Amino acid sequence: MYGPIAETLRTQRLVLEPLAVHHADEMAPVLDDDRLHRYIGGEPLTPLELRERYERLVAGPAPFHQESWLNWIVRRTRDGQAVGYVQATVRPESAGPVASVAWVIAMPYQGFGFATEAARALVSWLTANGVAGVTASVHPANRASVAVARKLGLRPTAETSGDETVWRLPRAD
Numbered sequence: 356m357y358g359p360i361a362e363t364l365r366t367q368r369l370v371l372e373p374l375a376v377h378h379a380d381e382m383a384p385v386l387d388d389d390r391l392h393r394y395i396g397g398e399p400l401t402p403l404e405l406r407e408r409y410e411r412l413v414a415g416p417a418p419f420h421q422e423s424w425l426n427w428i429v430r431r432t433r434d435g436q437a438v439g440y441v442q443a444t445v446r447p448e449s450a451g452p453v454a455s456v457a458w459v460i461a462m463p464y465q466g467f468g469f470a471t472e473a474a475r476a477l478v479s480w481l482t483a484n485g486v487a488g489v490t491a492s493v494h495p496a497n498r499a500s501v502a503v504a505r506k507l508g509l510r511p512t513a514e515t516s517g518d519e520t521v522w523r524l525p526r527a528d
């Protein structure tokens with residue numbers, strides 16, 4: 356097993372729960388909206404498709420890949436409502452492990468700072484757990500996601516991944 360293992364993370368208004376297969380039935384209706392896919396591709400999945408996806412995510416990559424897939428459901432603490440998810444893929448690089456992170460908040464819960472709050476907790480947990488670098492690939496027209504990346508302290512680089520810009524947390528040193 357490469358990299359850190361996901362733990363429950365708490366913020367002021369949210370709890371980030373390590374993904375489990377049973378989350379699929381709860382998440383499928385929450386994520387059932389084409390608008391969520393405008394910049395990230397794909398399409399909403401049925402509960403069965405989402406369950407199959409979560410099974411693959413929870414099983415993780417084959418050990419020889421030397422990477423880890425960390426996934427959390429983001430839940431509002433006050434009423435337990437699932438509002439989205441965050442994820443990190445951790446891979447070795449010469450200067451230490453680097454995490455590529457992503458965030459999704461369902462339509463009714465957008466605009467309340469949840470993505471920023473959840474992603475901030477994710478990035479501090481990653482850094483506290485030995486991750487030396489953090490990147491995010493963001494479509495340049497995805498203004499909400501650009502705003503989140505910027506608020507996390509990430510900076511756009513000249514690197515691209517498909518039609519997305521790679522953002523990177525400047526190293527402390």
Ligand SMILES: CC(C)(COP(=O)(O)OP(=O)(O)OC[C@H]1O[C@@H](n2cnc3c(N)ncnc32)[C@H](O)[C@@H]1OP(=O)(O)O)[C@@H](O)C(=O)NCCC(=O)NCCS
Pocket residue numbers: 390391392394395457458459460461464465466467468469470471472491492493494497498499500502503
């Ligand atoms: C990107 C996403 C996660 C943001 O979620 P959110 O919880 O609404 O984000 P936050 O409330 O934490 O912050 C959003 C910021 O973007 C800004 N914003 C939101 N919509 C915007 C828009 N259409 N244009 C410009 N800025 C926008 C907000 O004002 C806020 O910035 P501020 O706090 O400085 O005002 C959400 O829109 C989403 O899930 N989109 C679909 C999936 C996706 O594209 N994920 C990103 C993959 S890189």
